[in-house]
Amino acid sequence: MKKIIKVPAQLVNGETSQNSLVLDECTVIEQCIHHVEEQGTMYLEEHVLFFILEGSVTLTYGKQTCQIGKNEMILLKKATAVHYEKKGSPDLNAIYHGVIFSIKDVLIKSFLASVEKITPKETEEVAESGVYPMTECLITFLESLKPYFHDSSGVYPGQLRLKMMEMLYHMAIGNPAMFQQILQIYQPLRTEIRHIVEQHYASPISLKELAYLSGRSLSSFKRDFQAVYNIPPATWIREKRLEKAKEMLERTQLSVSDICFSLGFENVSHFSRIFKNYYGQAPTFYQI
CATH class of the missing domain: 1.10.10.60 (Homeodomain-like)
Structure with a gap:
């Protein structure tokens, strides 16, 4: 059994090098691997957005299990242990391609302070994590990150921060349920x-x-x-x-x-x- 991987720290600074973009408020990690199947356990040090572009991943956390397939996404809050099983696409030589956004509270606070005219309905119910399809805007956005991963030396922090805010806007506008999650992630409801x-x-x-x-x-x-x-x-x-x-x-x-x-x-x-x-x-x- 593999040791628990702490995300994002051990993905950025671990034994296996992965393409990453690091900002004080957010870390973006690209995972593009050739594997029929890979599994392990990770501990989320920050809130994490998973975007799957090829292949699939099954995540188990607490009593919940969900499968995220091509062009789907999920948002999980920090301090969560997650067992994962990645599977490469059988149609593309077992390629698994995903992008992970590890987001700190300070970025969410900044985003919520700048949001205009996005007003989800008030609710006393906890917004549970769910698997959602990515919009065309999000798919195009993720494609726009590729040059940044290939040559991160020329990327300025201000550029990257704008890209992160753009991603949050795309997600909030295109998916009200995930925007509700963001609100409750920043200010959790009191639970038993x-x-x-x-x-x-x-x-x-x-x-x-x-x-x-x-x-x-x-x-x-x-x-x-x-x-x-x-x-x-x-x-x-x-x-x-x-x-x-x-x-x-x-x-x-x-x-x-x-x-x-x-x-x-x-x-x-x-x-x-x-x-x-x-x-x-x-x-x-x-x-x-």
């Missing part, structure tokens, strides 16, 4: 604590990020969590992961390192140490 922590406890997620996902400040999140579970959130998450690890050791053939990484731990030695402190035995004691 149990739903958030049960869905995300196995991800390499910080308490601050969990608070964001629940629509609360960090102090409010800690207070509300304590009221529900009668235990500090950091302690609950650690114990929940260790209990899940023991279950996986007893019921699966996965190695200690596989289980460690799949549950969001980043270091095997640290995982083994706290596991032994909690259960009195090393993880290997419970392996089938």
Whole structure:
């Protein structure tokens, strides 16, 4: 099992070089590979837009699974662990071609401050992530980025920022549902604590990020969590992961390192140490 990839950091600075355009507020990564199939897990450090130009990708996050095909897109919010399965197009020598936009809150804030006459209906319901077709404007926009990827040395930050704002305008005007998502990404609706922590406890997620996902400040999140579970959130998450690890050791053939990484731990030695402190035995004691 591969270690969880942090997006965008490890795609830009990782072992495998990928075409990228980096701005303080946004990172754009082009993925063009020849693969029948590739899978792994990534952790989204920022909000991410996936655009698929060739091939397809199946994404699983929490209890949701969706498939994004050619000329389709999806928006996922930060602090989300996503399992992916990429498949190249059988008609084009197994080519998979996608573009990833990793967007910081500051760019969304700037965009929303400049938006005119785009007024989606007010709603108290959470705007869920969904797969949507790309408009002709978006497809043409993505084609216009190719020269930037091929020679990024001549690209000025101001140029790139204008392109990012253009992309957000195309998306918001062409798809009201995704614009609603952008609004709620910037100012999340308050959601039930149990739903958030049960869905995300196995991800390499910080308490601050969990608070964001629940629509609360960090102090409010800690207070509300304590009221529900009668235990500090950091302690609950650690114990929940260790209990899940023991279950996986007893019921699966996965190695200690596989289980460690799949549950969001980043270091095997640290995982083994706290596991032994909690259960009195090393993880290997419970392996089938």
